[in-house]
Amino acid sequence: MASGISAKHGLLTTKCSVFRSLQRKILPHAICIQRPTEVKCLRASTNSTIESQHNEKYCIDIVRSRDYDGFVSSLLLPEDARRSSLALRAFNVELAQAGEGLCFPEDYRSDADAVLEDYSGGDLQGRPPSAACQCRTMEGLSEAVKKHYLTKRWMLRIISEREKDMEDRAYRNLQELEAYSDNTQSSLLYLLLESLGVKDVHADHAASHIGKAQGIVMCLRATPYNSSRRKVYLPMDICMLHRASQEDFIRGSREQNVRDVVYDIASQAHVHLEHARSFSKNIPASAFPAFLQTVVLEDYLQRVRRVDFDVFHPSLQKRNPLIPIQLYIRSWKKTY
Numbered sequence: 001m002a003s004g005i006s007a008k009h010g011l012l013t014t015k016c017s018v019f020r021s022l023q024r025k026i027l028p029h030a031i032c033i034q035r036p037t038e039v040k041c042l043r044a045s046t047n048s049t050i051e052s053q054h055n056e057k058y059c060i061d062i063v064r065s066r067d068y069d070g071f072v073s074s075l076l077l078p079e080d081a082r083r084s085s086l087a088l089r090a091f092n093v094e095l096a097q098a099g100e101g102l103c104f105p106e107d108y109r110s111d112a113d114a115v116l117e118d119y120s121g122g123d124l125q126g127r128p129p130s131a132a133c134q135c136r137t138m139e140g141l142s143e144a145v146k147k148h149y150l151t152k153r154w155m156l157r158i159i160s161e162r163e164k165d166m167e168d169r170a171y172r173n174l175q176e177l178e179a180y181s182d183n184t185q186s187s188l189l190y191l192l193l194e195s196l197g198v199k200d201v202h203a204d205h206a207a208s209h210i211g212k213a214q215g216i217v218m219c220l221r222a223t224p225y226n227s228s229r230r231k232v233y234l235p236m237d238i239c240m241l242h243r244a245s246q247e248d249f250i251r252g253s254r255e256q257n258v259r260d261v262v263y264d265i266a267s268q269a270h271v272h273l274e275h276a277r278s279f280s281k282n283i284p285a286s287a288f289p290a291f292l293q294t295v296v297l298e299d300y301l302q303r304v305r306r307v308d309f310d311v312f313h314p315s316l317q318k319r320n321p322l323i324p325i326q327l328y329i330r331s332w333k334k335t336y
Helices: 002-030 036-066 068-075 079-099 105-120 136-148 152-167 174-195 201-221 223-228 236-241 246-250 256-277 285-291 294-306 323-333
Strands: none
Touching (some): 036 068, 036 079, 036 136, 068 079, 068 294, 079 136, 079 152, 079 174, 174 201, 174 256, 174 285, 201 223, 201 256, 201 285, 201 294, 223 246, 236 256, 246 256, 256 294, 294 323
């Protein structure tokens, strides 16, 4: 597997080298009437702009394919924050893929460490390809770090918590799921708030609860898929409380005890959403765009309630086509 990933990284590096080579061949003809110093500056500026556009496109593609709800939510942010949001969400997606065994976590960790050197004045431009950003996600993330002075601690929390995914085990209790959600999803929201220029304690409190609700909902939404792979990550204490075994979920049981497990977990997500909304009157309006994904969480909780908490109901596997419209309306109303 490591050799396959190394080949993938090598291919990406090769593509970047070919692209830069083409730039060197083409750009001089476009600016031949400029003085040498102007040529150098213009070429560097153009190269930087093109690279930035490619980084953004890569982040858009990966977020759209792996985190569609986050992708749609990001489109409603101001331009600067939108670019940073897509880079952050792509970063989060690729870390999640590392936990699923879809990429090599050690290599990703070294790339992330390279990005984090920006906080201490490090320069990625002069670093060798093996240590610097080898993928466009990391390059986009580096741009976001420099532009918004993103807090290092939140990124480290996401990385450290995602590494625990390699243990591939169920959560022992609901509190463990909440802690995981806080360290990943809430930390991502803190970074999105910083991208929007928001520094507010009430907004941070709301982000903490929304992140926990999101992590819980994501765990529920992924249950049918995980069960098809004979994996169950739902909190063991709640499963034991209702005498629901892992085998019940693996075979897609729709018995009442399985529904009771889903009810308890979904109820906790709803509690966190209500707590988050209790801060709404004290939060600056500029923070609301970071919380647009509450629309998606609310939609899932309503739908799972309508099917009497049958997490395997076919309707829950379908995407709600009205979500983009609902997100737009919520952004226009400046509520969450």
